[in-house]
Amino acid sequence: MASPVMKKMLKQSKNRGRRNSISIRGVPHDAVRVFLRLLYSSRYEEEEMNQYAMHLLVLFHAFGIPSLKNLCIQKLEKGLLTLENAVDVFQLARLCDAPRLCLLCNRMIVDNFPAVSNTEGWKVMKQSNPFLETELLESVVEADSRKKERMKKMEERKIYLQLHEAMEALVHICRDGCRTIGPHDKQLKQSVAPCSFPACRGLESLIRHFAACKKRVSGGCTHCRRMWQLFELHSRLCGENSNGCKVPLCGHFKEKAAHEQSKKKDAVRWKLLVSKVLEARTLCS
Structure with a gap:
C-alpha cells in the first residue's frame, strides 16, 4: 500500500474486529475520491486537482505520501496560489511542512498586503489565529523598512x-x-554636436x-x-x-x-x- 499511515489504520481496525475500513473526515467527499484515485492510479483530472489541491495537500501530508504531496505543492506554486487564497494556503503550508510554499505565500502576502488584508481568508485568520496575524504584520513592517532602506x-x-x-x-x-x-589655448567649436x-x-x-x-x-x-x-x-x-x-x-x-x-x-x-x-x-x- 502506498500510504504507511493508511496501512497501519486498516491493520488496527482489523485487529479490533471491525470492518476493514477507515473514516476520513474534514474534507469534501469528492476530494476524498480524487485522493483515492491519485493514491492507487496516480491519475487525476486537471479540473478536480485545481478545485481540491488544498484539501489534497492536507490528505497526502496526513497519510504520509510525500510524492503526491509534492505534486499538490507544485500545482499551488505554479498557478493555483492567488491573493484570495494566499492566507489559507500559507496556514496549510505551515501545518504541512512545505517551507518553499510557505515562503511564496509570505512574499505574496507582504508584497500585496492592502489587497490580501481585505480577503475573507485574512479576516478569518485574524479571528482564529491572532498570533499569526501579528507575525505577518511584523513581516510587512520589516519588508517596508527594507524597501525604504533600498x-x-x-x-x-x-x-x-x-x-x-x-x-x-x-x-x-x-x-x-x-x-x-x-x-584659453583651445579653439572652441560651438557648432559641434551636443556634448557626450x-x-x-x-x-x-x-x-x-x-x-x-x-x-x-x-x-x-x-x-x-x-x-x-x-x-x-x-x-x-x-x-x-x-x-x-x-x-x-x-x-x-x-x-x-x-x-x-x-x-x-x-x-x-x-x-x-x-x-x-x-x-x-x-x-x-
Whole structure:
C-alpha cells in the first residue's frame, strides 16, 4: 500500500474486529475520491486537482505520501496560489511542512498586503489565529523598512553617480574644452554636436558664475561654495601631479589635504565621499 499511515489504520481496525475500513473526515467527499484515485492510479483530472489541491495537500501530508504531496505543492506554486487564497494556503503550508510554499505565500502576502488584508481568508485568520496575524504584520513592517532602506541607498548612489559625472565633465571642460567654455589655448567649436558628458551643461553654467561672481571671495555665494567643493573633490580623486592637472585649484587643494592632519574629522569625511564616488563609478562602468 502506498500510504504507511493508511496501512497501519486498516491493520488496527482489523485487529479490533471491525470492518476493514477507515473514516476520513474534514474534507469534501469528492476530494476524498480524487485522493483515492491519485493514491492507487496516480491519475487525476486537471479540473478536480485545481478545485481540491488544498484539501489534497492536507490528505497526502496526513497519510504520509510525500510524492503526491509534492505534486499538490507544485500545482499551488505554479498557478493555483492567488491573493484570495494566499492566507489559507500559507496556514496549510505551515501545518504541512512545505517551507518553499510557505515562503511564496509570505512574499505574496507582504508584497500585496492592502489587497490580501481585505480577503475573507485574512479576516478569518485574524479571528482564529491572532498570533499569526501579528507575525505577518511584523513581516510587512520589516519588508517596508527594507524597501525604504533600498530606496535610500539608491538615492545615495544616484547622488554619488552624479558627482562622478560632474568630475568627468570638469576634467573634460578644463582639459579639452567644450562647446562654449574651456582652456584659453583651445579653439572652441560651438557648432559641434551636443556634448557626450551629461553633467557638462550644468557645470558650464556653474563655472561661468564662479568666474564672474564677486561674492565668492568672502564665501557668501552658495553656487561658488558648491564649485569650491567640486574642485576639492576633484583634487581628492585626481591621480596626476599638481603641474600636470589642468583643473584649477587642484594643486591648492592637494596641498591643503596634505596638511590637514589636525582636522581628522574633515579628512575622514572627504575620504568617505571619495570612496562612495569611486564605488558609483565602478558600478556604472
